[in-house]
Each structure stands twice: as structure tokens, then as C-alpha cells.
Amino acid sequence: MNKKIITLLFVLYSVCSFSQKYISRNGSVQFNASTPLEIINPINNHVSSVFNSENGEIVFQMNMISFKFEKALMETHFNEKYVESEKYPKSIFTGKIKNWNSDFLDGNRHNVIAVGTITIHGTEKEIEVKGSLKKNNKNITIDSDFELIISDFEIKIPKLVRDKISKKVKVEVNINLKQK
Amino acid sequence: MNRVFIIISYLFLSFSSIAQEDLLLMLDENTETLTFATFKSKKIINLQSVEQSSKNELDFVISHRFGPLNSGYSELYGLDVGSMRMILDYGITENISISLARSSSEKVIDASVKYRVLTQGFKNSPVTISSYSSVFYDTLAVKWWAIDSITSNKNIGFQQQILIASKINSNLSVQLSPIYTNYYKCNQEDFTAKKINSWALGIGSRYKINRGVSINSEWVPVIMNDSDIIHPFRNKDIINSFSIGVDIETGGHVFQLFATNSSRMSDKGFVNQNADKWNEGGVYFGFNISRTFNL
Secondary structure, three states, X not given: OHXXXXXXXXXXXXXXXXXXXXXXXXXEEEEEOOEOOEOOOOEEEEEEEEEEOOOOEEEEEEEHHHOEOOOHHHHHHHHHHHOOOOOOOEEEEEEEEOOOOHHHHOOOOEEEEEEEEEEEXXXXXXXXXXXXXXXXXXXXXXXXXXXXXXXXXXXXOOHHHHHHOOOEEEEEEEEEXXXX | OHHHHHHHHHHHHHHHHHHHOOOHHHXXXXXXXXXXXXXXXXXXXXXXXXXXXXXXXXXXXXXXXXXXXXXOHHHHHHOXXXXXXXXXXXXOOOOEEEEEEEEOOOOEEEEXXXXXXXXXXXXXXXXXXXXXXXXXXXXXXXXXXXXXXXOOOOOEEEEEEEEEEEEOOOOXXXXXXXXXXXXXXXXXXXXXXXXXXXXXEEEEEEEEOOOOEEEEEEEEOEEEEOOEEOOOOOOOOOOOEEEEEEEEEEOOEEEEEEEEOOOOOOHHHHHHOOOOOHHHOOOEEEEEEEEEEEO
């Protein structure tokens, strides 16, 4: 009997330690809200993400204050007046890769669609974004491009600078997740 | 035997269900964030704030001061007169900035360095601390001092401030600045000069009423001249600076509109050389306009 229990514990242990999770804390998200009047193209290199390769669940999280702008004053205005980083410090995406199956991890690049909820400035929105995914040894790289509309997130842009900031924002995500 | 199996399979199930749980929890970690935008501008009104130019940022400020309100109808309550101060401020690093300024009516040119020693939020610090040192040169007084002495240049003076500021919440910020000033006070009648060692305490605050507008106020009592302790309310000789104003921010500009009893705009002038009192109508309207360039 003891032997059986030990064997079972072993199985249990190996199941638990056989990780299906991939994690990263230094992914990048860059957005572009440039207009002919002003270049607005900041990057955040401290994006965290976890991906569960068992069921295709994926989450992203980042601190808005980590976006680095070329102009310091623009960075202050972004944090203080527009996304209100003190009140809403984090932006989050929680979702799932559509039609997930383990064939996506065969080492080739696959185009995938993620569906889920994005939270920016305390406002939630359901989104569906296209991206690509590739497994490389113990890493998974994920890239994605999509567009967001500023007004969807209750971010108010004053009239005076309205022409300087694009209403649609292009977002580019690059992340390399390591097996946990 | 069976019971053991059931217990273990329960354990297994519960383990795997924990693993399925919120992936976000795996990402949580404590990150420290440094406080930003304690004040909107590098000055509260006359007083230096803990804000400074970022690296490679050049800030050009024009300060304008009208005449006193009590100058009456013939001077349109001060609006006919005006003096100005031009300031160029440049950030060498994120924490060190230098500036050069000239005040038109005081005839003073001054150079200063601001150095941020500690930022609020760093290792849970409740305050931001900066050092502000300035050297000023009186270009008008040259001819008087030449008569009095040739051994020491009495046109020159210096000031050291320690700026301690705290952003209490996203709307309210306060600042305390001990100020030491060393300068020569000139007597225009007998061409003599008296060395002044003055200690003052600057107290300032800003309150944001919406995203673009804040209300600022400051009071700068002189507390000690040489070894004489000065009562901020009861003394007769020294008039302390009190100012109140609004900051209006748009794109790359900050406009500061204010009323003050200090006619002088240089660091030494507004702390130590006030001649007008609020209760006698010695109030000056003024504004600062700043434009930031990225080099």
C-alpha cells in the first residue's frame, strides 16, 4: 500500500511540476498616436505576461508609467492628464487564443487570434486581436499589431491639442516568454 | 485503501485547479513608482519648486511683473509699468539642471544649479529633496562699490536653498524650503555696503482644481538676519513675500498668473528686499510664460 501511495505521489508531483506556463516580465509594447504635427511613439519595455499552453489562456499586464517618451513633458502629460497613471496604474489584457490546440507549438510560426478583455484607464473593452506565435525550444515568441480608439477608454483629450494626437492608436506587442 | 486513493485524487484535482486559476496572480509583484509632477512648473510662484528640466530639455521662461496696485488711476493701477526677467533653464542630466537669468529692473544677472537628491517614492521616501544654489551679480552697483572697496567685490552674492516637497495626493502638493542668502546691502547715500546673512523659510503649496489648472500660494518669511531672530508677524523692518496665483497648462506651455507683494523677481530680491505690503495695496500682478524645447 505504501508503495502505491508513493507511486501516486510521484505521478502527482511530476504532473504538477510539468509546467505548462510560459512567463515574461520584459516584453515590449509600443504605441503610435502620431500626427503630422507631433510624433508620439513611446515604448514600454517592462510588460509582463503569462501564457498557459494547456488551454491557450494568456494575460498581459504593464505599468503605464513605464512608457518612455522622447519628450519628458509629453510623458508627464500622458501620465498626469490623459491616462491618469496614479489613479489607474496598470493596463491589463486577459484572454484566450481562439481554437487553441497544441499543434500551434510545433516550432513554426502560426497566425492566431486572441479574444478577451483589455483594461486601460480603468475602462474595460472586449477585443479580438490578430497576432502570431512561434515556439522555439523552451521559449514562445508572440507578436501582435492592433488598433485602439482613444475615446473607447474614456480618455479625454483637450480641444487645444486634439489635432496633435491621433484618435486611433496603433499598438505593437512583442514578447518572448520563457517556460516556467 | 480506496479512501486514500480518493483523498489523493482530490489533492490532485485541487492542485490542477489552482494551476488553472487566475494567471494574473502570477504576475503580481511590488514595484516602486517614483512620484512625478509634484508641481506644474519649475517655480511655485517666486519660489523654486522641486521640478526641473529633464535631460536635454531647454526651458525658456519670461516673467513679467506689472506695477503696484496702489500706484493709482494715473498709472492704471500698475498696468502701465512693467519689468521682466528672462530665464534659460537646461537639463544636463535627469537630476541636474542649470539656469541663467537676468532681471531688467533689478539689474541683476544670476546663474544657478538645481540638483535633485531624492525623489519621493524611492525606497518609500515621503518627500522629494533638491538643492538649489545660485550666484548673482549686480551690474548696476558697480560704480558705487568701486568707491567703497577694491579688495572685495560687493556686487556678488549667493543663495542656497534646500527644497523639500511632498505630493500628498494627486491634487495637493506642499513644499518647505530653508533659504540662506549672503549679499551686500548698498546704501546709496554714503556709498557704504553692509554684509547681510539672511535665513528664510519658504512655504509653498499647489492644489489642482482640474487636469489643466492649479491654484498656488507661497509665503516666504525671513526668520533670521545675522544673529537676530525675526518674528514673521511682529517685526517692522522686513516685509515677507506672499503670493497667490493660478497655473494654466496647455500643450507645451505653462502660464502662471499671480498677485504678489514682491516687485523683485531675482532669488535674493523677492526674499529679502520687499518694500510693499498687501494691506497697503502694494500688490503686483505678474505672469510667467514658459516654453520647453527638446534639444
